Amino acid sequence: xxxxxxxxxxxxxxxxxxxxxxxxxxxxxxxxxxxxxxxxxxxxxxxxxxxxxxxxxxxxxxxxxxxxxxxxxxxxxxxxxxxxxxxxxxxxxxxxxxxxxxxxxxxxxxxxxxxxxxxxxxxxxxxxxxxxxxxxxxxxxxxxxxxxxxxxxxxxxxxxxxxxxxxxxxxxxxxxxxxxxxxxxxxxxxxxxxxxxxxxxxxxxxxxxxxxxxxxxxxxxxxxxxxxxxxxxxxxxxxxxxxxxxxxxxxxxxxxxxxxxxxxxxxxxxxxxxxxxxxxxxxxxxxxxx
Amino acid sequence: xxxxxxxxxxxxxxxxxxxxxxxxxxxxxxxxxxxxxxxxxxxxxxxxxxxxxxxxxxxxxxxxxxxxxxxxxxxxxxxxxxxxxxxxxxxxxxxxxxxxxxxxxxxxxxxxxxxxxxxxxxxxxxxxxxxxxxxxxxxxxxxxxxxxxxxxxxxxxxxxxxxxxxxxxxxxxxxxxxxxxxxxxxxxxxxxxxxxxxxxxxxxxxxxxxxxxxxxxxxxxxxxxxxxxxxxxxxxxxxxxxxxxxxxxxxxxxxxxxxxxxxxxxxxxxxxxxxxxxxxxxxxxxxxxxxxxxxxxxxxxxxxxxxxxxxxxxxxxxxxxxxxxxxxxxx
Numbered sequence: 001x002x003x004x005x006x007x008x009x010x011x012x013x014x015x016x017x018x019x020x021x022x023x024x025x026x027x028x029x030x031x032x033x034x035x036x037x038x039x040x041x042x043x044x045x046x047x048x049x050x051x052x053x054x055x056x057x058x059x060x061x062x063x064x065x066x067x068x069x070x071x072x073x074x075x076x077x078x079x080x081x082x083x084x085x086x087x088x089x090x091x092x093x094x095x096x097x098x099x100x101x102x103x104x105x106x107x108x109x110x111x112x113x114x115x116x117x118x119x120x121x122x123x124x125x126x127x128x129x130x131x132x133x134x135x136x137x138x139x140x141x142x143x144x145x146x147x148x149x150x151x152x153x154x155x156x157x158x159x160x161x162x163x164x165x166x167x168x169x170x171x172x173x174x175x176x177x178x179x180x181x182x183x184x185x186x187x188x189x190x191x192x193x194x195x196x197x198x199x200x201x202x203x204x205x206x207x208x209x210x211x212x213x214x215x216x217x218x219x220x221x222x223x224x225x226x227x228x229x230x231x232x233x234x235x236x237x238x239x240x241x242x243x244x245x246x247x248x249x250x251x252x253x254x255x256x257x258x259x260x261x262x263x264x265x266x267x268x269x270x271x272x273x274x275x276x277x278x279x280x281x282x283x284x285x286x287x288x289x290x
Numbered sequence: 291x292x293x294x295x296x297x298x299x300x301x302x303x304x305x306x307x308x309x310x311x312x313x314x315x316x317x318x319x320x321x322x323x324x325x326x327x328x329x330x331x332x333x334x335x336x337x338x339x340x341x342x343x344x345x346x347x348x349x350x351x352x353x354x355x356x357x358x359x360x361x362x363x364x365x366x367x368x369x370x371x372x373x374x375x376x377x378x379x380x381x382x383x384x385x386x387x388x389x390x391x392x393x394x395x396x397x398x399x400x401x402x403x404x405x406x407x408x409x410x411x412x413x414x415x416x417x418x419x420x421x422x423x424x425x426x427x428x429x430x431x432x433x434x435x436x437x438x439x440x441x442x443x444x445x446x447x448x449x450x451x452x453x454x455x456x457x458x459x460x461x462x463x464x465x466x467x468x469x470x471x472x473x474x475x476x477x478x479x480x481x482x483x484x485x486x487x488x489x490x491x492x493x494x495x496x497x498x499x500x501x502x503x504x505x506x507x508x509x510x511x512x513x514x515x516x517x518x519x520x521x522x523x524x525x526x527x528x529x530x531x532x533x534x535x536x537x538x539x540x541x542x543x544x545x546x547x548x549x550x551x552x553x554x555x556x557x558x559x560x561x562x563x564x565x566x567x568x569x570x571x572x573x574x575x576x577x578x579x580x581x582x583x584x585x586x587x588x589x590x591x592x593x594x595x596x597x598x599x600x601x602x603x604x605x606x607x608x609x610x611x612x613x614x615x616x617x618x619x620x621x
Contacts, residue, residue: 013526020527027418028429034495036432038447039439041458045450058461104339111332112325119336126347128549130556130602132575133595137350137357140588143364160346163339192331221440223559228583240442244563247446254450261443272438273431 039265046070046262050253069259077252079260081235082242089151089238090219093158097215098208101163105170106196110179123164131161131224139228149233157225162215169214173207174200213275220268239264358592380593384581389572394601396486397555397573404493405550409543411494412501417531419502420509437499445563448492473570485569489561493554501546508542509535544613548606555602574598 041060045053046069048062073079108119138157139148147153177200185195201208226241237245243260246252359376384390415433419426436444451457452469460466467475469488474481512535520530558575561567567576574594581591 013524016526016528024418027414028423031415031418032429032432035436035499038444038451039435041451042443042447053456057456057458060458100338100342103335107332107335111328111335113329113332113336116332119340122340122343126343128552129347129351130552130575130595130599132556132558132578133354133592133599134347134350136578136582136588136592136595137353138346139582140357140362140364141350141353156342156346160342163342167339217438221442223440223442223563224579240440243446244442247449254456257446258450261446265439265443268440269435269438272434 042258042261042265045255046258048255050255053255069253069256070263072256073260073263077242077246077256077260078234078237079239079242079263082237082239083263085151085236086220086238086240089155089158090216092155093162093219094212094215096155096159097162097166098212100159101166101170101211102196102201102208104163104167105174106200108167109171109174110182120168123168126161126164127168135224135228138225142229148229149236151230151236154225154229154238155219157229158215158219158222162218166211166215169211170204170207173204177203209275213271216271217268354592355596357588358596360589362588362592364586364588380589381597384590384593384597389577393572393574393577394597396571397575397598400486400490400493400561400571400573401551401554403490404497404554405547407490407494408497408550409501409546411498412503412546413505413539413543415498415502416505416509417535419506433502434499436496441496441559442563444496445492445560448488448564452488470565471569483570485565485571489564489571492560492564493557496560497550497554501550504542504546505539508539512538548609551609552602552606555605556598 044060044062047065047067048069049064049066052059052063074083107113108116134157138153142148142153145153181199181203182195185199186192190198220238221240222238223240223244226238227244230236230238230241231245239260243257243264246260247257356376358380359378361375361377361379419430419433449470451459452467454460454466454468457466459469467484470485472484475484476482516534516538517530520534525533556575557573558579561571561573562576562579565571567573567580575598578591578595578598581587581594
């Protein structure tokens with residue numbers, strides 16, 4: 001078949017390969033530019049004076065380098081408080097989410113009980129469930145309980161939104177841990193909780209990292225519930241809410257707000273890439289050990 | 291209601307509670323009771339998960355449905371009881387409000403275009419980055435940033451870059467365009483919805499990494515022999531894509547379509563932050579929010595949200611039916 005129709009497809013083949021050889025680097029360059037440039041621009045803008053931006057909006061490189069924007073945004077605009085609030089919310093959410101979802105995931109992965117299979121459906125439903133519908137009753141409830149303005153209500157919502165997903169993620173991993181390892185531990189006299197703690201968790205470090213990171217990102221980045229619950233109380237604003245509320249004001253220079261954006265974005269990007277490497281390392285180390 | 295407040299401080303102790311119960315199976319007396327103990331331990335370990343999901347997700351959802359059929363406002367909310375006074379008034383009111391139908395249409399356009407663009411760009415990106423090249427790790431990392439970055443920062447960044455006075459994008463154009471506040475403009479003689487297109491572009495930019503991750507994972511798991519055989523048979527690169535690679539990606543693309551459609555259809559943050567729902571970008575979720583906080587009309591807000599959910603369910607049902615039918619045809 002190749003010999004019969006040989007020459008024609010071969011020349012088409014050559015043309016296509018030639019086109020793709022040119023097209024592929026172009027596509028890669030465009031993708032790199034549209035994703036990297038805005039964030040580099042964010043960094044560039046955050047270290048210059050507002051006058052410079054207004055006089056010469058097209059320039060990329062700052063003529064005079066200043067960090068006063070960061071001092072302004074952290075101090076006078078109150079971003080240090082916002083960072084503290086975000087950190088409290090995110091760290092508490094991660095800790096409680098892990099404490100709840102580790103036993104839950106283990107139960108779904110290992111133990112046989114009634115309703116074990118049906119639980120998946122619940123998780124999927126929560127994952128796909130629109131936050132905007134949930135926002136209405138929770139807004140009413142927290143208003144009635146006087147929980148608006150407190151971080152506890154927000155943390156509760158974040159936990160409830162992430163737990164079903166983290167249980168699902170962890171379950172998949174726990175199932176890949178060979179049961180024989182656990183059986184060996186139980187023969188050595190380990191109870192169930194001890195087996196989870198000493199055997200399953202150390203083997204599941206990459207999955208624990210991934211789920212922890214996931215719930216941290218949700219809590220740090222979330223906007224709708226923070227807006228609904230905290231907007232009237234400036235002392236409780238998270239970084240996301242603070243930036244969104246101050247972005248509308250005319251008194252605060254754009255470059256100062258850009259410094260705020262960097263403060264908001266940098267931790268999450270650094271954590272993501274640091275743990276992504278850890279994740280792959282953890283997985284490959286496990287593979288080497290067989 | 292108080293149980294939801296208790297769950298917060300109470301939960302750290304939650305997983306500790308099963309501890310005394312768990313060691314029991316270590317000394318099993320008989321097979322049958324072992325099985326029963328296993329079931330009990332399973333439910334016990336899962337109970338914190340179930341409780342928080344029930345209290346913060348399932349119960350509020352049911353309450354939202356009830357509120358949609360009650361005359362509930364933030365002022366009189368304590369008087370609206372569990373029973374009685376159910377009415378369809380909210381739905382009539384919401385549908386009669388100006389902009390109801392146009393917001394549904396806007397939501398649909400925004401969702402379909404945003405979903406399609408993010409998947410297509412994600413597919414192109416995954417294909418381009420499939421084979422190794424120097425700097426691939428860097429490009430891959432860069433591609434993921436829009437998705438990882440907080441939505442507030444990303445939206446603010448776009449606002450600044452597209453600003454008509456000092457935005458860098460407008461310094462590249464001959465004539466500044468108010469991307470986010472201009473409802474209509476002419477492009478090559480055609481009238482186009484400027485703000486809506488900008489919001490869709492944001493959606494595609496922010497979520498193509500999501501599609502990229504899914505498709506890339508699938509691409510790397512494909513067995514190489516099929517494509518090698520196609521090369522031996524003289525298939526050109528586009529033929530190999532069309533007849534060998536793409537059919538193997540259809541399932542993940544279908545999954546992505548559903549996920550992105552559901553997420554985008556009810557999306558609030560992106561549009562609210564970019565335009566506040568102005569300039570022809572008012573999607574239904576922004577209306578829900580406005581009813582809730584702007585007018586404190588909880589009933590109307592809940593009714594509007596239920597309409598949104600109902601339309602979403604209809605679309606999903608149609609899609610799944612269409613898709614399942616297609617599968618049968620092939621078999």
